[in-house]
Amino acid sequence: MNYLIAVYANKVEALSARTALEKSLPSEQISILGEGFESTDEYGLIKPERQAKSNLQSFAYWVVPLGFACGYAFNFLENIEIPTVDGVLNQVAGGLLGAAFGLLFAFAVGSSVESNVVNKDASLYRDRLNAGKYLIVFHGTSELVKIATNTLHCFDVENI
Structure with a gap:
């Protein structure tokens, strides 16, 4: 279209x-x-829910693996012992906790930060309507x- x-x-x-x-x-x-006619929001020129989902996915794409790697490395370097897990699974559990933190970060930041690139055209049109x-x-x-x-x-x- x-x-x-x-x-x-x-x-x-x-x-x-x-x-x-x-x-x-x-x-x-x-x-x-x-x-006297539709506004940009009524027409759907800006769709914040789709934008937030896109931001969330793009952040999660790189933050979750990075969180896993950082959690694994931190657990490995500091020798933190998780009581119910032994050996290498101890570091993997640390990595999973890091990945969960990465996902939480992606959710918090990705859904709240507006993408200036996507909104640039829509804001130009809104400015013209305001004029x-x-x-x-x-x-x-x-x-x-x-x-x-x-x-x-x-x-x-x-x-x-």
Whole structure:
């Protein structure tokens, strides 16, 4: 699914562009964001739950093995004895505790830190909406996006 987002300075231009798009493209694939219409959050331009899950997975990918290695090494170097485990399993148990700490760290940090790369475009659009501008969002196949782009260029578009 491809998206096309066009920025218009006023409501009249945005409505004119949407009317022109509706003549040649399916209207359920066209949305206007701005005052009196949907916001970026209502439209779903920013999905914090998906972002948090992605951050959690990317942190866990490297923090859990690192936690295991650090827990294993710490237990090996310090000769900490876990009463119910003997020998090499003692260090493995230390590694598992380190991995569990790594997973806890990934959960705490990964779900709370916002990704600036993902939010960069969405915040730019939100800033434009806060400045009183309007966005037309079209989603469809690449062929339909090309048609929509040609149609929207006929109007006083600020940015596509």
